[in-house]
Amino acid sequence: MRLSRTTRIALGVVTALVLVVVYLPLAVVLVNSFSTSTALAWPPPGFTLEWWGRAFQSEGALDAVLTSVLVAIVSTAIALVLGTLVSFALQRFAFFGRDAISLLFILPIALPGIVTGIALNNFFRTIMGVPLSIWTVVIAHATFCIVTVFNNVIARLRRQGTSLEEASADLGAGVWTTFRLVTFPQLRGALLAGALLAFALSFDEIIVTTFTAGSGVTTLPIYILNNMFRPNQAPVVSVIAVVLVLVSIIPIAIAQKLGGDTKPGR
Amino acid sequence: MTIAAPRPTLARRLSSTLSTHPRVRLALLITAPVAWMAIVYIVALVLLLVTAFWSVDSFTGQITTEFTWDNIVEVVTGALYQTVTLRTVGVALLVTIVDVVIAVPVAFFMAKVASARWERILIVLVLLPLWASYLVKAYAWRSVLSQEGILQWLLTPFGLETPGYGLTAVVITLAYLWLPYVILPIHAGFSRVPDSMLEASGDLGAKSWATLRLVVLPLVWPSIIAGTIFSFSLSLGDYITVNIVGGANQMLGNLVYTNVGAANNLPLASAIALIPIVIIFGYLALVRRTGALNNL
Numbered sequence: 081m082r083l084s085r086t087t088r089i090a091l092g093v094v095t096a097l098v099l100v101v102v103y104l105p106l107a108v109v110l111v112n113s114f115s116t117s118t119a120l121a122w123p124p125p126g127f128t129l130e131w132w133g134r135a136f137q138s139e140g141a142l143d144a145v146l147t148s149v150l151v152a153i154v155s156t157a158i159a160l161v162l163g164t165l166v167s168f169a170l171q172r173f174a175f176f177g178r179d180a181i182s183l184l185f186i187l188p189i190a191l192p193g194i195v196t197g198i199a200l201n202n203f204f205r206t207i208m209g210v211p212l213s214i215w216t217v218v219i220a221h222a223t224f225c226i227v228t229v230f231n232n233v234i235a236r237l238r239r240q241g242t243s244l245e246e247a248s249a250d251l252g253a254g255v256w257t258t259f260r261l262v263t264f265p266q267l268r269g270a271l272l273a274g275a276l277l278a279f280a281l282s283f284d285e286i287i288v289t290t291f292t293a294g295s296g297v298t299t300l301p302i303y304i305l306n307n308m309f310r311p312n313q314a315p316v317v318s319v320i321a322v323v324l325v326l327v328s329i330i331p332i333a334i335a336q337k338l339g340g341d342t343k344p345g346r
Numbered sequence: 347m348t349i350a351a352p353r354p355t356l357a358r359r360l361s362s363t364l365s366t367h368p369r370v371r372l373a374l375l376i377t378a379p380v381a382w383m384a385i386v387y388i389v390a391l392v393l394l395l396v397t398a399f400w401s402v403d404s405f406t407g408q409i410t411t412e413f414t415w416d417n418i419v420e421v422v423t424g425a426l427y428q429t430v431t432l433r434t435v436g437v438a439l440l441v442t443i444v445d446v447v448i449a450v451p452v453a454f455f456m457a458k459v460a461s462a463r464w465e466r467i468l469i470v471l472v473l474l475p476l477w478a479s480y481l482v483k484a485y486a487w488r489s490v491l492s493q494e495g496i497l498q499w500l501l502t503p504f505g506l507e508t509p510g511y512g513l514t515a516v517v518i519t520l521a522y523l524w525l526p527y528v529i530l531p532i533h534a535g536f537s538r539v540p541d542s543m544l545e546a547s548g549d550l551g552a553k554s555w556a557t558l559r560l561v562v563l564p565l566v567w568p569s570i571i572a573g574t575i576f577s578f579s580l581s582l583g584d585y586i587t588v589n590i591v592g593g594a595n596q597m598l599g600n601l602v603y604t605n606v607g608a609a610n611n612l613p614l615a616s617a618i619a620l621i622p623i624v625i626i627f628g629y630l631a632l633v634r635r636t637g638a639l640n641n642l
Contacts (some may be wrong), residue, residue: 286480
C-alpha cells in the first residue's frame with residue numbers, strides 16, 4: 081500500500097487539529113483564571129491577579145486542599161503496604177487462583193466509578209452502620225490506589241529477578257536483612273513512582289468520593305464541584321483547576337523519570 | 347578461616363523458619379491485601395446486588411431486609427427509568443462513535459505515517475491530558491461551551507452558535523474525556539500490523555482503499571472494539587459531566603446519586619445501578635468473540 085502525499089498530509093493535519101482541540105480547553109481555563117470576567121467570557125476583557133490572590137486566601141479552598149492532602153497521604157500509605165505485599169505474593173509464588181487475585185485488584189478501576197461508589201456507600205451505611213466520614217473516603221481511595229502500586233512494583237520485581245536475594249541469603253543474611261539491604265533499595269524507585277501515581281489519583285478523584293464522603297468532608301474536587309455553579313466563583317474555580325492540574329502533572333513527570341509504569345487507570 | 351555461627355536470636359529463628367517454609371511466607375504476604383479487597387470490595391459488590399432486593403420502610407426510612415422484586419420491577423417497567431436508560435445508552439453509543447471516528451485516523455497516522463521520533467512525542471501528547479483531573483476537563487468544556495465562551499466567539503463569524511449546555515455538550519465532553527483511552531488500544535493495534543503485509547497487498551495490485559478494508563481492518567478490528575469498551579462503559583456510569591454541561595438532563599448515574607442522597611432509597615439506587623452493569627456485561631458478551639478482551 082502506498083499512501084499518496086496528499087493522504088499523508090491530510091492525516092497529519094487531522095492529528096494536529098485533534099491535538100489542538102485536546103489542549104485548547106485546558107488553555108482556556110488557564111487564561112480564564114487571569115480574566116476580569118466572572119462569566120467565562122471570551123475574549124477575556126482584561127487581565128487580573130485578583131482570583132489567584134482570592135483563591136490563596138479562601139479558607140474553604142485551603143481547608144479543602146488540606147483535606148485532600150490528608151486523604152491522599154493516608155490512602156497512599158495503605159496502598160503502598162498492601163500493593164507491595166500482593167506484588168511479592170503474585171510475582172514470587174505460583175499458586176491456584178493467582179490470576180483471579182490479580183484481576184481482583186484491577187477491578188476497582190475497571191468498573192465505572194459509580195458502581196464502586198454506590199457499592200461502598202451501601203456497604204458502609206446499610207451493612208456496617210458506619211456513618212460516612214473522612215475515613216470512609218480514605219478506605220475507598222486506598223482500595224483503588226492499590227493497583228497503581230501493584231503495577232509498578234510487580235513490573236520491577238519481574239525485571240530484577242531473585243539472584244541477588246539468593247546470593248544475600250547464601251552469604252548468611254536473614255529474611256529481614258536481605259529485604260532491608262538488597263530488595264528494598266532495588267524497589268525504591270518503583271515504590272516512589274507507585275506512591276506518586278496513587279497520590280495523584282486520590283487527589284483528583286471525584287465520583288467515588290461523592291459517594292463515600294461524610295457531610296462536611298470537602299476534598300478539593302468536591303470544593304470545585306460545589307463552587308462551580310455559584311455566580312462570581314467561576315474564576316476562583318479556574319485558579320483551583322489550574323493548581324489541580326499542576327499538582328497532578330508534576331508527580332507524574334517525576335514518576336515518568338523514575339521509569340515507572342505511568343499508564344493511568346480509572 | 348571459620349565464621350562463627352550467628353547467635354540463635356528470636357529474629358534469626360523466625361528468619362530460618364520463614365526461609366524453609368515458602369507457604370508460610372506466601373500466607374503472610376497475601377493475607378492482608380486479599381482480606382482488605384475481599385471485605386471492602388467483593389463483599390460490598392455482592393451486597394449491592396442483595397440490597398437491590400430489599401426495600402425502604404416509607405414511615406421510618408429504615409431499610410427492611412425482606413426479599414422483594416419491587417425495585418427491579420419498578421426499574422424495568424417505570425417510564426422514567428426506560429427514558430433515562432435509552433438516553434444514557436444513546437449518549438454512550440454516540441460518544442463511542444465520535445471517539446472511534448476521531449481515533450482511527452489519528453492512531454493510523456501515529457503508527458504508520460509519523461517517524462519513530464514523532465510517534466513517541468505524539469503518544470506522550472495523547473497520554474498527558476489523562477492526568478489532568480477529570481473534573482477540571484469537564485469544567486474546561488463548561489468554559490468553552492458557555493454562551494459567552496470561546497466557541498461562541500469562534501463560530502460567530504460563520505453565523506453559527508455554541509450548542510450551549512445540553513445533551514450535545516455531554517456527548518462532546520464525554521468524547522473528549524475518553525478519547526485517549528480509545529486512541530491508545532487502536533494505536534497498539536495498528537502498530538502490530540507489519541508494514542510488509544501492506545507492501546505485499548500493494549504489490550498484489552490492491553489499491554490503498556482495498557488494502558485498508560481487506561487487510562488492515564480485520565487485523566485492527568479487535569483493538570477498535572477494545573477502545574469502544576472503554577468509551578461505552580465509562581459513559582454509561584457517568585453523572586458528573588451531565589451535571590456540569592448537561593443542563594437539566596439526567597443520566598442513569600444521576601438517578602443513582604439522587605436515590606442515594608436526597609431520596610435516601612439505597613435499595614432502589616442499587617437496582618438502578620444494576621442497569622449499567624447488565625448493559626456492560628451484555629456488551630462484553632457481544633464483543634467477546636472478536637477477541638477484543640485480550641486487547642484491553
